[in-house]
Every structure is written in C-alpha cells, then in structure tokens.
Amino acid sequence: MTSRLMFRVLGALVAFALLARIPVGFDVGFKFDAALAVIWAFGLLSLVLLTGYVGQISLCQATFAGVGAYTAGMMVSSVHVDYLVAVIAGVVVAFALGVIVGLPALRLRGITLAIVTLGIALVFDRYIFQDHAFEWFTGGTGGWRVGQATMFGLRMDSSTHLMAAYLVLLALFCLVALLLVNLHESGAGRRFRAIRDSELAAATMGVNLTRYKLLAFGMSAAIAGMGGSFYPLVAGSVSPQPFWLFTSLQFAAIAVLMGVRYVPAAALGGAFMAFVPDVLTRYGHGTFMGHAYEISYDWFQIAVGVLLIVQLIALPDGVWGDLRSRVRHARSAAGAVGGRRVKVA
Amino acid sequence: MTMLRVRDLTVRFGGIVALDRVSLDLNRGEILGLIGPNGAGKTTLFNCISGVVRPDTGSIYFDNHSLTYAPVHERARLGVARTFQNLQLWGSMTVEENLIVPMDALGRRNTFSDALYLPFSGYAERASRERARAILHVLDLDRYARTLAGDLPAGIQRRVELARALAMRPRLVLLDEPAAGLDAQETAHLAEVLHAVRQRFHVSMLLVDHDMSLVMRVCDYVYVLDFGKMLAKGEPSAIRNDSKVIAAYLGEESKKLPGDIQTIAQAKKDERPLLEVSKLAAGYGGLEVIRDINLTVRPGEVVACIGANGAGKTTTLRAISGMIHPRAGRVTFAGKDVTGSTAERISKLGLIHIPEGRGLFPNLSVEDTLRLVSNTAGREVDISPAFKLFSRLRERRHQLVGTLSGGEQQMVALARAILSQPRLVMIDEMSQGLAPTVVRQLFEIIRVFRDEGIAVLLVEQFVESALDVADRAYVFEHGTIGLSGPAVELRSDRKLVAGSYLGSAADAAAIAPANGNGHHADPALMEIVSVRVPAKVKRALEQRAETENRPAGAVVVELLEKVDDQ
Numbered sequence: 027m028t029s030r031l032m033f034r035v036l037g038a039l040v041a042f043a044l045l046a047r048i049p050v051g052f053d054v055g056f057k058f059d060a061a062l063a064v065i066w067a068f069g070l071l072s073l074v075l076l077t078g079y080v081g082q083i084s085l086c087q088a089t090f091a092g093v094g095a096y097t098a099g100m101m102v103s104s105v106h107v108d109y110l111v112a113v114i115a116g117v118v119v120a121f122a123l124g125v126i127v128g129l130p131a132l133r134l135r136g137i138t139l140a141i142v143t144l145g146i147a148l149v150f151d152r153y154i155f156q157d158h159a160f161e162w163f164t165g166g167t168g169g170w171r172v173g174q175a176t177m178f179g180l181r182m183d184s185s186t187h188l189m190a191a192y193l194v195l196l197a198l199f200c201l202v203a204l205l206l207v208n209l210h211e212s213g214a215g216r217r218f219r220a221i222r223d224s225e226l227a228a229a230t231m232g233v234n235l236t237r238y239k240l241l242a243f244g245m246s247a248a249i250a251g252m253g254g255s256f257y258p259l260v261a262g263s264v265s266p267q268p269f270w271l272f273t274s275l276q277f278a279a280i281a282v283l284m285g286v287r288y289v290p291a292a293a294l295g296g297a298f299m300a301f302v303p304d305v306l307t308r309y310g311h312g313t314f315m316g317h318a319y320e321i322s323y324d325w326f327q328i329a330v331g332v333l334l335i336v337q338l339i340a341l342p343d344g345v346w347g348d349l350r351s352r353v354r355h356a357r358s359a360a361g362a363v364g365g366r367r368v369k370v371a
Numbered sequence: 372m373t374m375l376r377v378r379d380l381t382v383r384f385g386g387i388v389a390l391d392r393v394s395l396d397l398n399r400g401e402i403l404g405l406i407g408p409n410g411a412g413k414t415t416l417f418n419c420i421s422g423v424v425r426p427d428t429g430s431i432y433f434d435n436h437s438l439t440y441a442p443v444h445e446r447a448r449l450g451v452a453r454t455f456q457n458l459q460l461w462g463s464m465t466v467e468e469n470l471i472v473p474m475d476a477l478g479r480r481n482t483f484s485d486a487l488y489l490p491f492s493g494y495a496e497r498a499s500r501e502r503a504r505a506i507l508h509v510l511d512l513d514r515y516a517r518t519l520a521g522d523l524p525a526g527i528q529r530r531v532e533l534a535r536a537l538a539m540r541p542r543l544v545l546l547d548e549p550a551a552g553l554d555a556q557e558t559a560h561l562a563e564v565l566h567a568v569r570q571r572f573h574v575s576m577l578l579v580d581h582d583m584s585l586v587m588r589v590c591d592y593v594y595v596l597d598f599g600k601m602l603a604k605g606e607p608s609a610i611r612n613d614s615k616v617i618a619a620y621l622g623e624e625s626k627k628l629p630g631d632i633q634t635i636a637q638a639k640k641d642e643r644p645l646l647e648v649s650k651l652a653a654g655y656g657g658l659e660v661i662r663d664i665n666l667t668v669r670p671g672e673v674v675a676c677i678g679a680n681g682a683g684k685t686t687t688l689r690a691i692s693g694m695i696h697p698r699a700g701r702v703t704f705a706g707k708d709v710t711g712s713t714a715e716r717i718s719k720l721g722l723i724h725i726p727e728g729r730g731l732f733p734n735l736s737v738e739d740t741l742r743l744v745s746n747t748a749g750r751e752v753d754i755s756p757a758f759k760l761f762s763r764l765r766e767r768r769h770q771l772v773g774t775l776s777g778g779e780q781q782m783v784a785l786a787r788a789i790l791s792q793p794r795l796v797m798i799d800e801m802s803q804g805l806a807p808t809v810v811r812q813l814f815e816i817i818r819v820f821r822d823e824g825i826a827v828l829l830v831e832q833f834v835e836s837a838l839d840v841a842d843r844a845y846v847f848e849h850g851t852i853g854l855s856g857p858a859v860e861l862r863s864d865r866k867l868v869a870g871s872y873l874g875s876a877a878d879a880a881a882i883a884p885a886n887g888n889g890h891h892a893d894p895a896l897m898e899i900v901s902v903r904v905p906a907k908v909k910r911a912l913e914q915r916a917e918t919e920n921r922p923a924g925a926v927v928v929e930l931l932e933k934v935d936d937q
Contacts, residue, residue, distance in 0.1 A: 223461035232447030
C-alpha cells in the first residue's frame with residue numbers, strides 16, 4: 027500500500043466520520059434531506075466519471091437513478107427480498123441500461139450526444155415511468171410503497187430508521203468516491219482521460235474505444251443507479267417526479283457548477299441540491315423591513331441558472347476546482363513545494 | 372524484407388478518386404518518404420494505413436497480418452504507431468502519463484483491479500513508469516516528465532508525440548508531417564532525432580511531409596504521389612532531379628513570355644504601397660506558423676505568394692484580413708494601420724479575402740449571392756456587370772451556388788469580389804481541385820482585375836500560371852519569405868523556385884561536386900540566392916569563389932546547373 031493510497035483511505039474515513047454526525051439531533055425532515063443529499067451526490071458522482079474523466083455528455087443521469095429506484099422498489103415490494111439484494115439488482119439494471127445508452131455515444135459526441143441522451147430521459151420519464159404498460163415495473167400510479175425493509179438484518183425504513191439508511195448510503199458513497207479517485211490515477215483512468223483529450227489519439231495508441239466508452243457509460247449509470255436504488259428506502263415510495271427530465275438537467279448544471287472533474291464536488295453538489303430548496307421552502311417566507319416576502323422552489327431553479335453563469339465566468343473549473351487551486355496557490359506561495367498536477371481529490 | 376505491403380489501393384470520396392490503384396512497399400528498418408503536391412492523396416494513403424479511412428479496394432498487409440479493415444486500436448496491437456500533424460497529445464495529462472497510456476492499453480490490466488489498487492496493478496504501474504522514463508531520456512525530454520503536455524511549446528510537443536508512439540513498442544511508426552510548424556533549425560534537429568530513434572528503437576518509419584529538406588535528409592527511399600497515382604519512386608537524390616516530379620510540383624511549364632506585364636509592373640513602381648506588411652507573425656494555439664513576414668502590394672499590382680504547403684501562405688492572408696489575430700508586426704492598408712482590426716472593418720476599407728473553399732453560401736442562388744454585396748457595401752449595387760464578365764453565371768443565375776461546379780463557384784466568388792469594387796482582392800488557392808482548362812479561364816479573370824485597377828494578392832499552387840499572371844512574387848519557406856522578386860525573374864529561374872519545393876537549392880549546391888568554367892553572374896540572381904543561403908554554406912561559397920578567383924554568383928550558377936543536369 028503506497029502512502030498516497032493510505033492518505034486517500036484516511037481521507038475517506040475522516041469524511042465519513044465527519045459527515046455521519048451532521049444530521050444527528052435534527053428533525054426527520056433534515057435527516058431525510060441528508061439521505062437525499064447522498065442520493066443526489068451519487069448522481070453527480072456518476073457525472074464526474076462520465077463527463078469529468080471520459081468527456082462524454084449525458085443528460086439522462088436521473089433516468090439511471092430512476093431505473094435503479096424502480097428496480098429496487100419492485101424487488102422489495104413484489105419479491106420481498108432483502109434490501110441489499112434490491113440495491114444490487116438496481117445497480118445491475120442501471121449498468122445494463124447505461125451500456126445501451128452508451129451505444130450511440132460510440133458514434134456521436136458533443137451536442138448530438140446531449141440531445142440523444144435528453145431524448146432517452148424524456149422517453150423514460152413520459153412513456154415508462156408514467157405509462158400504464160409498465161405498471162409491473164413502476165407499481166402503477168401510486169408507485170411502490172416500501173413500508174418495512176431490512177438490510178444486513180437491520181431494520182431501516184423511511185420514518186423511524188432514517189439514520190441507519192443515511193449511514194449505509196454515506197459509507198457506500200465514501201467507498202465509491204475512493205474507488206473513483208483511485209481510478210483517476212490508474213491505468214484505466216488514464217485511458218478514460220485519453221479518450222476525453224483526444225479520441226483519435228487514444229484509438230491509435232491502442233485504447234479500445236468501444237469497450238471503454240461502453241464501460242464508462244455502464245459504470246456511470248451503475249453509480250447513479252446505486253444512489254437511486256436507495257430512494258424507495260429513504261422516501262418510503264417511488265414516484266416518477268424525482269427522476270424526471272429536469273432532475274437530469276439539474277445534475278448536469280450542478281455538476282458543472284461545483285466542478286465536474288472533482289469527486290468531492292459531487293458531495294458538495296448533492297448537499298446543495300437537497301438542502302437549499304428545503305431551507306428555502308421552510309424559511310424562505312416572512313417579513314423583511316415591513317415587506318412580506320416569499321421565496322419558493324422556483325427561486326432555487328433561477329438561482330442555479332444565475333450561479334451557473336457567474337461560475338462559468340468567475341470559476342471556470344467549478345466551485346470546488348477553483349477553490350482548491352486557490353488554496354494550492356496560497357500554499358505554494360507560502361513556500362510549500364509541489365508541481366502542477368491534475369488531481370481529483 | 373518487406374514489412375508493409377500496400378497493393379492496388381483505391382479510395383473514392385463521392386465521385387472523386389483520391390487514390391487510384393496505389394502500391395507501396397516498406398522494408399524493415401527503412402525510413403520511407405511519401406511526398407506529393409497538395410491533393411495528391413498522401414493523407415488519404417496515410418489514413419488508410421493508420422486506419423482512419425477505409426479503402427474501397429486493394430489490400431494492406433503488415434507482417435502477414437491484413438490491416439485493410441482492422442480497427443484502429445488493433446493496428447496498435449500489431450505494432451503500428453503514428454503521430455499527428457495537428458498535435459493530438461492528451462493535454463491535461465503529464466508527459467509521463469501520455470507515454471504510459473499506450474503502454475498499458477496494450478497490457479492486461481483491468482479497470483476493476485486498477486480502481487481497487489490491487490498489488491498486480493501497482494507492479495505494472497511501476498514497470499510502465501520506468502520504461503516511460505527511459506524513452507523520455509533517449510529523446511532528451513526528461514525534464515518535462517511531470518509537466519502537463521498541453522503546456523509545452525509545439526516543438527517539444529512534436530517530440531513528445533514521437534516518444535508516445537515509441538512507448539507502444541511499435542515496429543513501424545507513421546509520421547504525419549512531423550516538420551509542420553517547425554523552422555529550418557528545428558527541422559534539422561528533427562532529422563537528427565529521427566536517425567537516432569531508428570538506431571535506438573529499431574523501428575521502421577513512413578514519413579509524410581511537405582518539407583522536402585526533411586524528406587531528402589532523412590529518407591532512404593521516396594514515393595511521389597500525384598492526383599492519386601504513384602508518380603515516381605526512388606532514392607531522394609534521384610527524386611529531387613526527376614523532371615516529372617518537378618513538373619508535378621510546379622505545374623506545367625508555360626510557353627508564354629509575359630513581356631507586356633513587366634511594363635505595367637515598372638510603371639507602378641513609384642506609387643505608395645496599398646498594402647504594407649512588416650514583421651508579421653501569427654499562428655494557432657501553441658504553433659507559430661509565420662514569423663517576420665514583410666511584403667507590399669502596390670495599387671493595381673498582381674502579387675503571387677508561392678511555396679510548399681504549410682509554408683504559411685494561407686496564414687499570412689488570414690492575418691492580413693483579420694480572420695486571425697497577428698501576434699507581432701504591422702499591417703497597413705491604404706494608409707491605415709489595420710493590425711488586429713476585425714475582418715468586417717478591414718473588408719469595408721476595400722480589402723476582399725476569398726478564402727480557400729471560396730466562402731460561399733451553398734443554399735443561396737447565384738443572383739442572391741451577388742445581391743448580398745449591396746448589404747456589405749452599404750449601397751444598392753447593380754449586379755449586371757458581373758453577368759457581363761461571366762456570361763455563364765447569367766445562365767445559372769437562379770441555380771443554388773452549392774449545385775454549381777467548382778469552377779463556376781469560383782467565378783461567383785470572383786464576381787462577388789468585383790462587385791464590391793475593392794482596392795485589393797486576396798485569393799487563396801483559387802485553382803484548388805479544378806481542372807486545368809478551368810484554371811486557365813480563371814487566370815484570365817485575374818487579368819480583368821488588373822485592367823479594372825484592382826490589386827490582387829494570390830496564393831497559388833500552380834506556380835507557373837501564377838508567375839505568368841503576376842507582376843511580382845514571394846516564395847514562402849518555413850513560415851518566412853525565402854525569396855522575392857519580379858515574376859519574370861523567378862520564372863526564368865525554375866531551379867530556385869524548385870529548390871524551395873524540393874529541398875533547399877543551397878543544400879543541393881553544397882553537395883554537388885564542382886568544377887568547370889566560369890559563368891557571368893547575374894547580380895539580381897545573386898541577391899535572391901543570398902537571402903536564402905544559410906551562413907555556413909555562404910561562407911563555403913565565398914571561400915571557393917576566392918580560391919578560384921571568380922565571383923560567388925558564378926559558382927552558384929554553375930552548381931545549380933549541375934543539379935539540373937543530374
């Protein structure tokens with residue numbers, strides 16, 4: 027084990043230890059937000075791999091999460107398996123869908139690929155998640171209700187055992203994040219980055235584009251699906267609304283906002299996506315200097331748009347990426363050594 | 372022993388035959404050169420071998436493996452590596468990482484063991500890293516190992532590309548214009564590097580380049596393509612003097628003597644220059660394509676820019692017309708400093724740029740295209756003079772421009788330029804992809820421009836035709852102007868112009884064995900030669916002139932004739 031790997035493992039453990047304590051003492055609403063934040067963070071993490079590492083655009087990451095959620099919900103509600111099995115099933119189905127979606131990416135890139143994935147998101151949103159023909163998969167208009175679920179023999183369900191679900195989610199997130207950081211510096215990661223920088227050169231230098239692009243799409247979908255498959259557990263049911271088209275677009279926007287090449291930015295973005303709207307709806311109304319005001323969820327959407335424009339001008343490498351390099355600069359100005367290297371953590 | 376065997380390769384793009392039953396053999400350990408004028412099919416052949424283009428018929432064999440339809444990454448596995456003309460390094464990775472990717476892309480490591488950091492992956496990682504360091508050491512790139520590839524200057528990036536190709540442990544390296552964007556000194560260094568690489572890594576190479584000085588210096592054997600057919604093959608020294616090859620590069624020799632043109636040129640000499648370019652430098656990204664360009668165009672004058680591909684002619688035009696931003700120097704047009712001004716503003720001053728590919732709108736009719744001139748000129752323009760000049764366009768006035776033939780499209784572009792009543796028209800590669808008869812017609816139109824008092828700056832690959840019509844010419848070489856002078860003088864000395872295409876004439880002069888009678892030296896010629904001769908050769912020439920007690924010009928003329936005789 028190299029010292030760098032030790033450092034990373036330590037980092038993941040510390041992150042877990044710190045984040046695990048945060049929701050303690052808050053009400054159920056905030057505990058739900060915390061768990062939701064991790065689910066969204068998985069979605070953003072999937073974009074760190076797909077867009078940040080491999081340079082592929084996808085506007086259907088919420089669809090992968092949704093497929094994971096519905097598969098897990100179906101497995102638990104109709105087959106009554108342990109939730110662990112449900113999660114594995116969700117991940118596998120999402121992976122398979124990711125590989126299928128990756129097929130057009132073998133030929134397309136840039137804006138055309140974005141539009142194709144957007145189309146896939148639309149089709150799943152409208153004609154699968156909301157269609158009667160797929161009731162066996164979606165559980166009908168009401169969706170799947172997950173009242174009681176066990177994982178590793180532990181009881182965890184939405185209302186009373188949210189903390190347990192949150193901890194399992196967080197542990198998984200830290201683990202996947204660690205693997206992704208490792209991947210970046212490894213041979214496969216370099217091949218991914220080679221595809222991002224120049225596909226033609228990558229193919230010429232012996233990188234099998236078909237294999238690595240499909241793998242990237244599959245792995246990315248699996249990561250999004252892993253987060254999504256916990257959704258029925260956390261929310262108690264599945265519905266199409268959280269996984270609609272707009273969530274996919276929000277994933278893309280917030281991933282860029284926070285820094286699409288950086289793993290910790292995914293956690294930051296997840297928290298942003300889960301907490302800010304809730305805080306706005308809770309405390310976003312009242313009176314200020316005699317004037318009544320109300321800040322609704324719509325303001326969150328507008329804020330994301332405005333922030334994105336500001337970020338692209340002021341922090342082109344994303345919030346995390348630019349803050350990180352600023353800290354680095356300050357440190358090297360203070361006399362610390364270290365050459366310029368692209369890192370992800 | 373034959374390593375790469377190409378047989379009867381044919382490639383068609385639509386109706387155009389890019390390669391016509393081309394065959395080629397490359398022996399083990401050989402550096403093979405592939406040259407030819409623009410549009411000859413070099414790149415197509417190169418792309419067939421590297422797998423970017425699929426041939427229609429024919430076969431490519433590499434060490435008894437068929438490469439004809441093998442996917443790109445499969446060729447890498449067989450030991451065929453390549454570099455890229457337009458630098459395709461992975462810019463956000465370090466130089467070292469750039470070398471490791473091809474090494475372990477061919478190994479047996481897998482994504483999951485890498486992510487889990489299994490000991491097996493770590494071991495392979497260390498081995499790759501050591502080998503990368505060794506290759507970088509040989510190519511004198513050690514100190515850049517941890518630098519991001521995108522941050523390096525273009526010259527170094529070329530060397531890293533070569534290092535990356537070598538990291539694949541290839542048996543054959545395909546080099547796509549490795550000298551593009553390098554100056555004469557860097558090119559000379561590259562030649563040394565290529566020789567060293569062959570010795571240290573035991574690789575064969577296929578070299579495609581416009582830079583004849585490199586090809587002549589490095590290659591064991593040279594193939595020449597022209598119009599998709601193999602025109603000639605042989606040792607570099609034989610190719611350099613092959614009359615067919617010279618003709619292919621310079622276009623057919625013209626019979627007309629432009630006596631009347633010279634008088635016009637003389638008459639215009641005193642006027643203040645319309646366009647004055649001094650010390651201009653420009654480029655793209657990390658590549659500086661042109662440097663220290665000085666040229667002038669006087670009112671009503673026709674000036675030609677000739678020279679090998681990649682010498683910087685097009686870039687010069689783009690920098691003048693404001694399509695790219697000059698990095699240094701000054702451009703003055705009609706007494707106004709227009710350096711770095713926008714293309715729109717410059718065209719308003721009366722400088723029209725017809726770019727390569729003509730810059731037309733394929734979905735507009737001929738008439739609408741010409742009417743658009745009113746828009747840019749800011750006044751109502753009568754388009755009938757255009758139809759008077761080009762009666763063919765009158766017949767086709769309602770046809771969409773995109774459906775016209777290449778020659779007719781060029782006529783539309785020229786007509787559009789004339790209607791806006793410019794003071795200077797810059798035409799880039801007017802004759803590209805056109806049949807010789809059409810080209811002749813178009814050159815007649817250049818004379819019409821002159822009669823209308825419009826100055827013309829031409830970039831042309833048909834050297835003979837261009838020199839026919841032009842008053843003066845500039846010969847571009849390695850991003851600077853190698854020689855310049857009245858077109859008549861340049862025409863009368865084919866050898867000099869040929870030298871700029873087929874490797875430096877001065878090189879040839881220095882190599883050729885010399886003795887014989889004295890010749891009378893033309894001082895103008897001597898001046899032209901003196902611009903281009905490297906200091907070392909010049910000293911040698913002067914020494915010899917001194918020992919033989921005759922003018923240096925005489926020695927040069929004699930040497931040049933020797934080259935011609937061979």
